[in-house]
Amino acid sequence: MPDVIEFAGMKLHINSTAQKQIQADVDNLRRYDSYFQKKLQKVDLHFPIIERVFKEENVPDDFKYLIIQESALVSDAISSSNAVGFWQFKKETALEMNLRVDNLVDERLNLVSSTRAAAKYLKKNNFYYDNWVYALIAYNTGRGGAEKYLKEKEFGKKRMDITGNTHWYVKKFLAHKIAFQDEIGKSEKSPYFLFEYTEGGNKDLKEIAKDFDADPDLLYEYNKCFKKRKVPNDKAYVVLVPIGFDKAELIAKNSNNIYKQHRQSSKESNSVSLAKYGSPVKAYYSEADLFPTIKHTDSKEILIVNGKKGTIAKPGDSFDVLAVTGDISLDKFLNYNDLTDFDQVIPGQVYYFQKKSSKGKTHYHTLKPGETLWEISQKYGVKLKKILTKNRLNSESDAKPGLVLWLRYIRPKNIPAEYHDVRPFENKTEEVIVAKNVHTVSGIKEPESVDPEPDSLVDTELKKDPSEDTLSDKTQHIEVFGDSESERMERKKILTEDTEDEAEETTPVEYQITHHVVQKGETFFSISRKYQVDIVDLLGWNDMKINDVLSIGQSLTIKTPVPSQIEVNDVDNPVTDPAPAQANAQMIIHVVSDTDTLYGIAKKYQVTIKEIMNWNQKEDFVIKPEEELKIFLK
Numbered sequence: 001m002p003d004v005i006e007f008a009g010m011k012l013h014i015n016s017t018a019q020k021q022i023q024a025d026v027d028n029l030r031r032y033d034s035y036f037q038k039k040l041q042k043v044d045l046h047f048p049i050i051e052r053v054f055k056e057e058n059v060p061d062d063f064k065y066l067i068i069q070e071s072a073l074v075s076d077a078i079s080s081s082n083a084v085g086f087w088q089f090k091k092e093t094a095l096e097m098n099l100r101v102d103n104l105v106d107e108r109l110n111l112v113s114s115t116r117a118a119a120k121y122l123k124k125n126n127f128y129y130d131n132w133v134y135a136l137i138a139y140n141t142g143r144g145g146a147e148k149y150l151k152e153k154e155f156g157k158k159r160m161d162i163t164g165n166t167h168w169y170v171k172k173f174l175a176h177k178i179a180f181q182d183e184i185g186k187s188e189k190s191p192y193f194l195f196e197y198t199e200g201g202n203k204d205l206k207e208i209a210k211d212f213d214a215d216p217d218l219l220y221e222y223n224k225c226f227k228k229r230k231v232p233n234d235k236a237y238v239v240l241v242p243i244g245f246d247k248a249e250l251i252a253k254n255s256n257n258i259y260k261q262h263r264q265s266s267k268e269s270n271s272v273s274l275a276k277y278g279s280p281v282k283a284y285y286s287e288a289d290l291f292p293t294i295k296h297t298d299s300k301e302i303l304i305v306n307g308k309k310g311t312i313a314k315p316g317d318s319f320d321v322l323a324v325t326g327d328i329s330l331d332k333f334l335n336y337n338d339l340t341d342f343d344q345v346i347p348g349q350v351y352y353f354q355k356k357s358s359k360g361k362t363h364y365h366t367l368k369p370g371e372t373l374w375e376i377s378q379k380y381g382v383k384l385k386k387i388l389t390k391n392r393l394n395s396e397s398d399a400k401p402g403l404v405l406w407l408r409y410i411r412p413k414n415i416p417a418e419y420h421d422v423r424p425f426e427n428k429t430e431e432v433i434v435a436k437n438v439h440t441v442s443g444i445k446e447p448e449s450v451d452p453e454p455d456s457l458v459d460t461e462l463k464k465d466p467s468e469d470t471l472s473d474k475t476q477h478i479e480v481f482g483d484s485e486s487e488r489m490e491r492k493k494i495l496t497e498d499t500e501d502e503a504e505e506t507t508p509v510e511y512q513i514t515h516h517v518v519q520k521g522e523t524f525f526s527i528s529r530k531y532q533v534d535i536v537d538l539l540g541w542n543d544m545k546i547n548d549v550l551s552i553g554q555s556l557t558i559k560t561p562v563p564s565q566i567e568v569n570d571v572d573n574p575v576t577d578p579a580p581a582q583a584n585a586q587m588i589i590h591v592v593s594d595t596d597t598l599y600g601i602a603k604k605y606q607v608t609i610k611e612i613m614n615w616n617q618k619e620d621f622v623i624k625p626e627e628e629l630k631i632f633l634k
Helices: 016-029 033-056 061-071 091-096 111-129 132-149 168-181 205-211 216-221 245-254 258-271 319-325 330-336 373-380 384-390 471-480 485-504 524-531 535-541 598-605 609-615
Strands: 004-007 010-014 159-162 192-197 239-244 294-296 303-305 308-312 350-352 364-366 404-406 439-441 444-446 511-517 555-561 586-591 628-633
Touching: 004 168, 010 016, 010 132, 016 168, 033 061, 033 111, 033 168, 033 192, 061 111, 061 132, 061 168, 091 535, 111 132, 132 168, 159 168, 205 216, 205 239, 216 239, 303 350, 319 330, 350 373, 364 373, 373 384, 384 404, 511 524, 524 535, 524 555, 535 555, 586 598, 598 609, 598 628, 609 628
Parallel strands: 010 159
Antiparallel strands: 004 010, 192 239, 294 303, 303 308, 308 350, 364 404, 439 444, 511 555, 586 628
């Protein structure tokens, strides 16, 4: 265990107490050689992809060891706090990082998507502290939780002391770095490599496996993010295809040289060096999540927005009112914000009381569908005319979705405008199955057999054979085994009758509509917790996105199932004994924490929400911190 460690361009000096603590963790990681070697083989298989993504995102390579600490490279790892996936994102953070999490896809389980999100999250933290050690702490605690461990005098420092009092997460990370850094590439060679396939939109994993002559079960093992074993087409998802080295050339040829093209494009993009203009031109090199930066002042109405005096408009505000708030004339207010008398105030939008800057604090932004150049101008605090000039545009209408906007420098004449695929996710309505307790997620209805979208985790669909999901899938499964035509027809008839019987016995769920008025300090997360609803549903009901700004006094629609629909006390089967049907079941008491949900508790103990409600004679979904719940283990 050295007394000085290089980390992310910083020099860390380790005192004797910290050395002993870190060394103890290193010893534990290396204690069982066979286990260490298996983990090392997994590291060697995945690290090339992680290293490439970090290089593209300009994140220090050292952070690749964090994925071993977080999940041991287990894609569907779940923590006790409901963090999920390779990089252990909670659902709300995943949504903030633009990961898709719903009943079709959970990108937290996708190595490429989640690694890019982790890189952006680390950069977002470092943007505030200019200190990668502090960014690491904030990755574990969140920025709010990190404040008590940080010293402002250390911001921007390239040298730090690591002591016995340093946050445990940092020392645990350093132990992983030391344990693995000298062993990378020395494991027993895997029989295959992971090919990154991006042309799988609308294809089943079974179909992709057939195209690549790959093991279907092994392919699914590396792509658990696709819950229905089908790749959506709302964007280019990376499918990891395990391919034997002996088939590499054949695969490259049969897949239109995707593998060779990918390696060549990565090589070329990494060689682009525009020192005069800052970072290489890449559409994914965007720090959009960091802007606008908001700081509070002594005044409730005036904020510091991207370093300028400004405010966030509230419902009912007018330009006159905002100008008075900023103590400037109406003409100046309109001029500073690139507005005319015909424009309207947008609640939740930022407005400036000072001139915006001539260049941005970040280099690029990829224009998304529905975004306007004026919105980008407000988001980054850059004058609208300057954005037009930097991108050689004559008018706002010339900017099309997917355009990579230059915000800091003028795009040189010899560099053509760059466009990237930013097609929005289309909520295509699937066949509606009427069932008890239908839980709507993103406009798609699922029957009771599918658990409501968790606040966190992996859907139980992952553990089921996909051939059991629908009638058509079942029928296809029968035909695969080559039964006679008569046998197939008989089985199809039985399956059809079973499905029709199930449909006749079900009734649609009824919802109670509530309107919540946003209070000071409330967030989407706290409101979803208050009403015990899924954050994705909350956003969908109100046609909002996770990064939208909530305004005090804003009204939000909340939909909750009518309690009678839950069938807590079925009329035909009144609950007289809260004990479970299983004999000799073990009863435990679960003390509710402030982050618990009924769904999370049910998943933790592998029971159903209805059982918990029956055992505790609850009439609604509401649980309170410190409440004691009876749980009967099966």
